[in-house]
Amino acid sequence: MPGAQPPAADLVGVTKRFTDARGNKFPAVDDVSFRIQPGEVVAFLGPNGAGKTTTIDMLLGLTKPDAGKITVFGVEPLAAARTGKVSVVLQTDGLLPELTVEATVRMVGSLHPNADVERAIARAGLTELRNRKVGACSGGEKQRLRFALALLPNPDFMVLDEPTAGMDVTARQEFWAAVRADAQRGMTVMFATHYLEEADRFADRVIMLDHGRILADGSTSDIRAAVAGRTVSAVVSAERAADAVAAVPGARVLETRGERVYFAADDSDALLRALLNSTDATDVEAAPRSLEDAFVAITQHAKEGIR
Numbered sequence: 001m002p003g004a005q006p007p008a009a010d011l012v013g014v015t016k017r018f019t020d021a022r023g024n025k026f027p028a029v030d031d032v033s034f035r036i037q038p039g040e041v042v043a044f045l046g047p048n049g050a051g052k053t054t055t056i057d058m059l060l061g062l063t064k065p066d067a068g069k070i071t072v073f074g075v076e077p078l079a080a081a082r083t084g085k086v087s088v089v090l091q092t093d094g095l096l097p098e099l100t101v102e103a104t105v106r107m108v109g110s111l112h113p114n115a116d117v118e119r120a121i122a123r124a125g126l127t128e129l130r131n132r133k134v135g136a137c138s139g140g141e142k143q144r145l146r147f148a149l150a151l152l153p154n155p156d157f158m159v160l161d162e163p164t165a166g167m168d169v170t171a172r173q174e175f176w177a178a179v180r181a182d183a184q185r186g187m188t189v190m191f192a193t194h195y196l197e198e199a200d201r202f203a204d205r206v207i208m209l210d211h212g213r214i215l216a217d218g219s220t221s222d223i224r225a226a227v228a229g230r231t232v233s234a235v236v237s238a239e240r241a242a243d244a245v246a247a248v249p250g251a252r253v254l255e256t257r258g259e260r261v262y263f264a265a266d267d268s269d270a271l272l273r274a275l276l277n278s279t280d281a282t283d284v285e286a287a288p289r290s291l292e293d294a295f296v297a298i299t300q301h302a303k304e305g306i307r
């Protein structure tokens with residue numbers, strides 16, 4: 001469409017390889033493609049080592065992919081970062097403890113030609129804290145300060161790498177309230193997180209990553225629906241569990257914790273019937289799947305696919 005706005009981020013077949021401790025090359029990011037439209041709030045969800053930070057680094061132009069192509073608002077990532085169209089909140093420190101919150105924002109603001117210091121302070125919810133020394137700020141408050149600094153170039157796209165790691169629930173909620181308010185004004189947001197609950201509450205869309213590959217990409221409700229149903233578990237011997245699984249198409253054992261065996265099944269009712277009628281299983285339970293279960297189920301499927 002002529003005149004249509006380019007995507008905030010467009011990744012096509014992006015691969016980045018590193019060398020591990022044994023000297024073998026491995027793909028930290030493996031043929032990843034996705035597109036983020038302006039105004040979307042996207043959670044990038046995955047366990048340690050999934051490839052989230054590596055992808056973000058490439059999106060910001062800090063490293064280059066070995067294969068594939070990335071554009072940010074239709075231009076090279078580095079060009080987008082240089083013009084302040086994309087901005088980032090990282091976890092790492094680098095704040096000066098002796099400066100006040102306001103002085104910090106003013107100092108960094110002086111580096112950006114069109115920075116609006118007052119607006120960044122207000123947008124990050126720091127008005128009440130402006131005279132506090134950085135050294136006296138809590139982890140959550142410091143992170144809001146980093147958010148204010150990232151707002152100074154007035155970006156259209158904000159990337160946050162595990163911005164709430166180590167924060168308590170209240171700090172996390174305050175942080176997200178500030179980000180959310182900005183997203184509602186049309187800013188595109190992508191954040192990496194380990195927390196499913198955070199992805200569920202604050203994102204419109206979740207991209208699940210593991211071992212450098214995308215496992216799922218959709219709205220949080222889509223992802224739940226993709227693994228809809230219930231998790232079935234029972235106290236049962238491994239042998240009888242195998243019998244029940246063999247009798248129900250699409251059923252399998254997920255894991256065993258102590259005496260309890262956890263099952264996945266396309267038809268959980270059929271599995272419950274098989275367990276109750278044909279085995280000596282006790283304490284049979286069927287619980288609705290949480291997003292956490294969805295993640296476990298999706299990563300499990302992926303592992304089986306690889307094997």
Ligand SMILES: Nc1ncnc2c1ncn2[C@@H]1O[C@H](COP(=O)(O)OP(=O)(O)OP(=O)(O)O)[C@@H](O)[C@H]1O
Binds near residue numbers: 028046048049050051
């Ligand atoms: N510079 C590097 N050299 C070698 N290996 C690297 C390098 N950077 C990252 N890796 C490896 O690449 C993989 C992906 O790492 P990455 O930091 O992108 O994961 P992540 O999803 O951000 O994890 P976390 O949640 O722990 O931050 C990991 O196995 C990591 O050890």
